[in-house]
Amino acid sequence: MHSRELEIEVAVSGNLARIKLRGRLDTPGVDRVEAKFTSSVVPGGVNTVVDLSEVSFIASMGLRMFIGIAKALKRNNAKMVLFAPQSQVNEVFDTVVLRDIVPIVVDEAEAVRYAAA
Amino acid sequence: MPQPEDFADRTTIFRRDDTLPAGVQEEFGHYMVVIGGTGLGRRLRLDADAIIIGRDPSCDMVLASPDVSRRHCKLQLVAGEVFATDLNSTNGTYIDGKRTLDSMLLPDGSILEVGQQVLKHERRSIREVKEAQELDRDLEKARNYVLSLLPPPIATGPCQTEWFIVPSAKVGGDAFGFGPLDSDRFAAYLIDVSGHGVGAAMLSVSIMNVLRQLALPGTDFGKPGEVLDRLNAMFQMENHNGMFFTIWYGVYSRSRRTLHYATGGHHPAYLVSSDRKRITPLKTQGPLIGVQDDKRFDQAAIEVAAGSSLHLFSDGVFEIADKDSRQLGLNDFLPLLNQPPVEGRSEVQRLYQIVRNTARPGPLDDDYSYLVVKFA
Numbered sequence: 001m002h003s004r005e006l007e008i009e010v011a012v013s014g015n016l017a018r019i020k021l022r023g024r025l026d027t028p029g030v031d032r033v034e035a036k037f038t039s040s041v042v043p044g045g046v047n048t049v050v051d052l053s054e055v056s057f058i059a060s061m062g063l064r065m066f067i068g069i070a071k072a073l074k075r076n077n078a079k080m081v082l083f084a085p086q087s088q089v090n091e092v093f094d095t096v097v098l099r100d101i102v103p104i105v106v107d108e109a110e111a112v113r114y115a116a117a
Numbered sequence: 118m119p120q121p122e123d124f125a126d127r128t129t130i131f132r133r134d135d136t137l138p139a140g141v142q143e144e145f146g147h148y149m150v151v152i153g154g155t156g157l158g159r160r161l162r163l164d165a166d167a168i169i170i171g172r173d174p175s176c177d178m179v180l181a182s183p184d185v186s187r188r189h190c191k192l193q194l195v196a197g198e199v200f201a202t203d204l205n206s207t208n209g210t211y212i213d214g215k216r217t218l219d220s221m222l223l224p225d226g227s228i229l230e231v232g233q234q235v236l237k238h239e240r241r242s243i244r245e246v247k248e249a250q251e252l253d254r255d256l257e258k259a260r261n262y263v264l265s266l267l268p269p270p271i272a273t274g275p276c277q278t279e280w281f282i283v284p285s286a287k288v289g290g291d292a293f294g295f296g297p298l299d300s301d302r303f304a305a306y307l308i309d310v311s312g313h314g315v316g317a318a319m320l321s322v323s324i325m326n327v328l329r330q331l332a333l334p335g336t337d338f339g340k341p342g343e344v345l346d347r348l349n350a351m352f353q354m355e356n357h358n359g360m361f362f363t364i365w366y367g368v369y370s371r372s373r374r375t376l377h378y379a380t381g382g383h384h385p386a387y388l389v390s391s392d393r394k395r396i397t398p399l400k401t402q403g404p405l406i407g408v409q410d411d412k413r414f415d416q417a418a419i420e421v422a423a424g425s426s427l428h429l430f431s432d433g434v435f436e437i438a439d440k441d442s443r444q445l446g447l448n449d450f451l452p453l454l455n456q457p458p459v460e461g462r463s464e465v466q467r468l469y470q471i472v473r474n475t476a477r478p479g480p481l482d483d484d485y486s487y488l489v490v491k492f493a
Contacts, residue, residue, distance in 0.1 A: 026482070027312065057444050059436070059483065060311035060363075067408055068359055088446055096363065096382040097404035100412075 008033040010040045015078075016115065017041045018108075022054040025062030025089075034065050042069060045076030047115035049108060053084040058092050070102045079103070083111040144243045147199050149192065152228075152479050153235030155182060158253055160246070167193040169204070170231055184208050184232030192223065199223040199238055208232050214440065214478065228478045235478045256315070260288045263318055266325050268294055275371050276303040277491045281465035282484075289484035290317025290362070291431045292325045298368065302339050305490050306366040309383065309431045313484050320360050324352065341366045341379035342416035345403055349381065349414065354407040361407035365429055367399070369421065369492065376427070379416040381406040384432060384447060391424030393455050399427075426464070427490040428454060433483030434468075437476040445475070464489050 006029030009020040017040060023029055041048045048069070070080045082104045085093060093104055105111050149168075151159040161168065161178050168177035173187040180189070186206035193200050202220040203210040210217045211230035223229060225240040264282075271278045278295055290310030297303050308324055310317040331338050333347040344366055354361045365386045367378035378386070382405035385398035403414040435450035450472075459467045465487045472485070 057436075060309070060432075063405070064311045064359060064361065067354075067361070067405075088444070091446070095384045097402060100404050101408055 005029065006032050008036055010036065012040065012044075012046060015046050016112065017046045017048040018051070019048060020051040020054070023056070025055055025058040025065075027059060027061045030059075030061040030065050037065065038069055038072070041078075041080075042072045042076070045073065045078040047078050048073060048080040049111040049115055050080065050082045051084060051108065052082055052089060053086070055089055056086060058089045063092070063096060063098065066098070066102055079115045081105060081111040081114045083108055145240055146243045146246065147194060147225075148239045148241060148246065149178065149229070149236045150239055151234065152237045153473075154180070154233045156180070157480075158257075160250070162246075163192060163194050163199060165194060167191050170236075171204075180231060180234045182232050182234055185234060186232075189231050190217075190229075193220075201229060206231075211478075230478055233473065237479070256288060259315065259318065260284065263288055263292070263322060266292070266294075266322065266329065268296055271295075275493045276369060277493065278305070278488065279463050279465050279491075280486070280488045281469050282486045283469070283481065284318075284484045285313050285433065285480050285482060288315055288318035289313045290321050291433070291484040291486035292321040293429065293486060293488045294325060294328055295488065295490060298338055301370055301372050303369045303371065303490075304338060304367070305369075305427065305429060305488065306364060307383070307386075307429045307431065307486060307488055308362050308364045309433075309484070309486070310362040311360050316358065317360065320352075320357055320362065324348065324362065327351070339368050339377075340416065341368060341377055342401075342414045345379050345381045345406065345414035346412075349406050349412055350410065352407045353410050357407065361405045364406055365399075367427065367429075369427075369490070374421050374423075374492075375418050376421050377416050377418045379403055379414050381414060382408075386427055386429040387451070387454060388419060388421065389426045389428055389454050390422060391426075393457065396451065396454050421492050423493065425492050427492070429488040429490070431484055431486040433481055433485045434472060434487055436483060437472060437481060439475050440477050442477065 006023035006025060011018045073080050080102055082102055084107060103114055105114055147163040149161045151157055169188055170176060170178045170180060170190050171188040172180060172185045188204045189206040190204055190210040191202045200220045201210060201212060201217055201223045203217045212221055212223055213227050223238050225238060227238050229236045270280060290313050293307040295305035306328060308321060310321045327333060336347045337343055363383035364381045365383040367376050369376045378399050380400050381403040385400035388397040388399055401415050401417050404412055435445060435447045437445050439445055453468060453471055468487060
């Protein structure tokens with residue numbers, strides 16, 4: 001799975017965006033999806049839930065993308081919630097204490113509830 | 118007051134059109150570029166004459182490495198294609214991971230392995246290569262500057278150090294430092310700026326200069342939590358092009374034999390006992406530096422037994438893909454710390470050799486930095 005290029009799916013419905021990422025969130029992966037991700041959610045200030053169940057790896061540029069978008073959404077009174085990270089990705093989130101900045105939950109239903117709260 | 122530009126909302130950069138005028142033929146050449154091992158970035162152009170790669174000074178490309186045979190392999194341009202022939206070398210010649218049995222085609226973009234040396238075949242515009250070489254020279258100067266800021270290893274005294282650094286690009290975002298704060302206390306730290314390349318290197322140099330010169334106003338550099346508090350206030354990402362960094366910072370007291378430490382988003386450092394049987398992770402729960410302006414950083418302490426070693430490294434050491442493209446992590450790396458030393462190699466050399474042999478060919482994915490402090 002190492003060479004899989006990062007893919008993004010975006011579905012916006014009302015004030016909620018569902019983002020699905022697949023592949024490696026390394027520097028080339030972030031370069032590939034960041035503009036689409038940002039432009040889909042930040043200008044409209046929509047609450048955003050991100051499915052990470054098929055993300056196998058995250059590097060610092062991936063963290064930077066999430067932090068940047070979460071901060072931009074917060075300025076627009078919107079939230080971003082990540083859900084279902086794989087264990088190796090979750091370990092990175094624990095190391096950098098990402099939960100202080102971006103909520104991370106187990107599944108989509110909880111993420112949607114959290115984003116709407 | 119104007120707000121700093123949101124880095125998530127960048128301006129698109131248009132590149133100047135510098136293509137050749139119509140009718141002017143672009144000239145291309147075949148090049149072998151060193152992308153792994155010693156002499157990174159070294160580039161040799163292939164022409165009509167065959168070139169010999171080997172350890173012997175008479176070779177066209179001399180690779181001074183013990184695992185390279187005196188005359189290791191031959192490269193030859195035939196009808197616009199490059200062919201590689203192994204010259205009965207001891208360790209073999211590999212193209213994209215497969216050992217060459219006879220004269221084999223070396224396609225554009227393929228990887229040639231000669232011992233630990235890794236070379237890439239590139240067919241490129243000669244004009245572009247000249248421009249790239251000019252840029253390389255500038256990057257080399259930047260790299261030398263960054264390396265010049267790193268303190269030399271300490272071979273004697275109560276706190277001895279050794280280190281190894283390999284940026285994944287010409288320059289990288291990793292940096293570290295160490296040295297006495299006074300007659301009793303000794304500080305060591307390692308930082309890892311998000312991303313790599315020139316942008317990350319510029320921020321790492323700024324941070325390193327602040328720490329080297331103890332230039333954080335009103336800060337006791339013997340208190341790791343306080344140092345991280347001040348760095349966090351000074352280097353907020355909104356003021357630094359959206360970049361943040363991780364740090365491990367520790368202070369050892371010789372008289373008390375204690376190590377105080379704090380982390381900002383960094384994985385643990387490890388205290389390894391003299392017999393290498395006990396490995397203790399050292400980490401506090403501090404977040405990334407530069408992300409939250411209202412954060413305070415805790416510190417912790419541990420007693421240090423004589424002969425213990427502190428291992429401090431960046432995530433580029435363990436976040437590697439192996440030869441089967443399997444992603445490795447910290448838990449794959451840690452057992453290496455229990456392994457015995459190797460005669461004739463320092464600890465940092467031993468560990469780098471294992472990581473390099475485990476990783477797939479080519480440059481490592483991220484900057485590799487490793488610092489060991491041994492407590493007498």
